[in-house]
Amino acid sequence: SQQGEEDPQALSIQEGENATMNCSYKTSINNLQWYRQNSGRGLVHLILIRSNEREKHSGRLRVTLDTSKKSSSLLITASRAADTASYFCATDGKYGNKLVFGAGTILRVKS
């Protein structure tokens, strides 16, 4: 079963534009992570935000977390063609050591 649900399922933008992906989840969490997966490759960790944090930055990435709404968003600014990939949110439940992934958002950045 998958805890997180990403929205939209697919996103197509022009190079230089910003890309925003959303993740909603169902149960209380310890932290939330975002991963990127290029086609045919493994997942790569992007950023981790703890349940007591509201916003976090890493380079061109900005992640927000709203635990009251059980949602998170990933913003990629000034997107590049190399950002084309699938992006997954993953939640770590409050009482377990299990990282549960959503179905992902497919991002396509056109040059």
Add this chain to the structure above:
Amino acid sequence: EAGVVQSPRYKIIEKKQPVAFWCNPISGHNTLYWYLQNLGQGPELLIRYENEEAVDDSQLPKDRFSAERLKGVDSTLKIQPAELGDSAVYLCASSLRRGPGKVGGELFFGEGSRLTVL
């Protein structure tokens, strides 16, 4: 530093045949995971090891799937016999700390083993 290594990258077999996947985690990572990823979906946990102990195998179909992690390092995932529905990517991941709930508990993934069952 070498990443998580998986083999084979691709495997095509006929149904009812056995298949095995191998994973070598990042040196020093005590936690190892096997995930299943179907096309267009996120990874789903099959089994998690802490050192050589399987601490979460609730999603592993034990009638046909088995896994082992000898000496708490390399791991092997086996399917016998394979069914058509087993066609998927099998991902191995490792992490430094106990479970993803701790600080720095991000997972490091291998490239995956893509299985096609005909």
